[in-house]
Amino acid sequence: MKIFVTPCDGIGPEITAATMEVMKATDAAFDLGLEYHFEDTGFTSLEKHGSTLRDETIELARTFDGIILGPQSHMDYPPRDKGGVNVSAGFRVKLDLYANVRPARSRPFLNDAKKMDLVIMREATEGFYPDRNMYAGTGEFMPTPDVALSVRKITASACERIARQAFLLAMKRNKKVTAVHKANNFILTDGLFLKQVRKVAAEFPEVTLNEFIIDAMAAHLVRDPSRFDVIVATNFYSDILSDLASELSGSLGLAGSINANAETGLVCAQAQHGSAPDIQNKNIANPTSLILSAAMMLSWLGEQRGLPQFEAAGAEIERAVDEVLANPATRTRDLGGTTNTDAFGAAVAKAVRNRGGDRKAANA
Numbered sequence: 001m002k003i004f005v006t007p008c009d010g011i012g013p014e015i016t017a018a019t020m021e022v023m024k025a026t027d028a029a030f031d032l033g034l035e036y037h038f039e040d041t042g043f044t045s046l047e048k049h050g051s052t053l054r055d056e057t058i059e060l061a062r063t064f065d066g067i068i069l070g071p072q073s074h075m076d077y078p079p080r081d082k083g084g085v086n087v088s089a090g091f092r093v094k095l096d097l098y099a100n101v102r103p104a105r106s107r108p109f110l111n112d113a114k115k116m117d118l119v120i121m122r123e124a125t126e127g128f129y130p131d132r133n134m135y136a137g138t139g140e141f142m143p144t145p146d147v148a149l150s151v152r153k154i155t156a157s158a159c160e161r162i163a164r165q166a167f168l169l170a171m172k173r174n175k176k177v178t179a180v181h182k183a184n185n186f187i188l189t190d191g192l193f194l195k196q197v198r199k200v201a202a203e204f205p206e207v208t209l210n211e212f213i214i215d216a217m218a219a220h221l222v223r224d225p226s227r228f229d230v231i232v233a234t235n236f237y238s239d240i241l242s243d244l245a246s247e248l249s250g251s252l253g254l255a256g257s258i259n260a261n262a263e264t265g266l267v268c269a270q271a272q273h274g275s276a277p278d279i280q281n282k283n284i285a286n287p288t289s290l291i292l293s294a295a296m297m298l299s300w301l302g303e304q305r306g307l308p309q310f311e312a313a314g315a316e317i318e319r320a321v322d323e324v325l326a327n328p329a330t331r332t333r334d335l336g337g338t339t340n341t342d343a344f345g346a347a348v349a350k351a352v353r354n355r356g357g358d359r360k361a362a363n364a
């Protein structure tokens with residue numbers, strides 16, 4: 001299996017290095033036969049090639065089975081005509097990775113967070129990124145110096161396919177979907193989203209559909225996240241709600257995700273958080289988010305291609321992360337500990353290796 005890796009900006013190289021430690025240990029324990037190819041994106045690509053994301057990088061990534069994508073320092077990029085291209089939106093939009101799957105769960109051994117185990121199914125290709133061939137703020141216009149406009153594109157087809165992914169996931173979980181919208185105000189756009197979700201819901205009579213307006217949803221999530229299971233929403237709403245949910249679980253640094261396309265089979269592991277420039281190059285970032293994203297990527301590849309060892313490998317990384325997080329001595333600073341990024345990665349890799357040894361002994 002061929003994996004494309006691009007660490008990108010800020011804490012990206014640090015959390016990617018920790019993730020690769022875990023991937024190597026997992027590959028050895030499960031005989032996955034992973035091969036890696038590393039490419040520059042973000043500021044390193046800008047310095048070498050004049051663009052934070054080149055078309056050839058995207059086209060190369062398309063030929064791989066999976067992608068590990070680090071966070072970008074998009075806020076600090078130069079304008080597009082000076083090479084600043086939105087790396088994240090570029091991968092999602094150009095590769096049509098429309099399902100950004102963002103889980104968040106509480107861990108009783110970690111903190112006293114309210115009980116939560118949910119997945120946000122985020123539509124990742126449209127909304128304020130309006131065209132498959134244009135990205136990086138091209139949905140914005142300034143007709144006069146006093147007026148700035150932002151165009152949000154919502155299509156029936158994109159709403160339908162993300163809704164279907166949400167219901168398919170709900171069938172594997174607790175048969176509950178919550179659609180989040182603001183159709184009270186955005187009658188055409190959010191109205192279209194809601195119409196498509198209801199249409200797909202009719203195909204899944206066993207799944208209960210609830211609907212919440214985005215502003216109230218934020219309050220309900222904070223008050224009682226245990227009410228929710230699979231949440232589906234358009235791009236922008238999901239982006240905000242998923243940061244809220246992951247912080248409720250203890251830290252943005254715990255938030256893994258994949259961007260996937262169920263039809264082409266391509267999958268991209270990507271932390272939910274950004275490049276955290278406030279803590280970059282200090283070896284203190286929590287790499288859990290990218291490690292769990294890589295685990296999700298392996299599980300997804302396993303499920304899609306009928307490869308049980310990949311599913312087992314993904315589950316094992318999740319288990320190893322929990323084992324390491326359960327020990328206050330091996331937590332990173334965002335969770336009140338003192339463990340560094342590389343040491344955390346090494347601890348998770350060791351937890352995977354230890355169990356791999358147990359498994360081999362049991363099979364001998």
Ligand SMILES: NC(=O)c1ccc[n+]([C@@H]2O[C@H](COP(=O)([O-])OP(=O)(O)OC[C@H]3O[C@@H](n4cnc5c(N)ncnc54)[C@H](O)[C@@H]3O)[C@@H](O)[C@H]2O)c1
Pocket residue numbers: 011070071072073074075076088252253254270271272273274275276277278279284285286287288289334
């Ligand atoms: N997917 C992406 O690539 C992505 C997502 C969001 C933001 N961004 C970009 O990231 C840059 C910084 O944005 P921001 O500061 O608003 O958001 P951020 O997610 O980078 O950071 C928010 C806060 O969370 C902390 N944090 C984030 N990840 C952490 C981790 N793994 N371990 C410990 N603490 C962590 C940061 O230190 C910061 O205090 C901007 O340029 C923004 O455009 C990129």
Ligand SMILES: CC(C)[C@H](C(=O)O)[C@@H](O)C(=O)O
Pocket residue numbers: 074086088089239272274
């Ligand atoms: C950096 C930004 C373009 C991005 C988005 O808006 O999708 C981010 O918030 C994310 O969640 O990956």
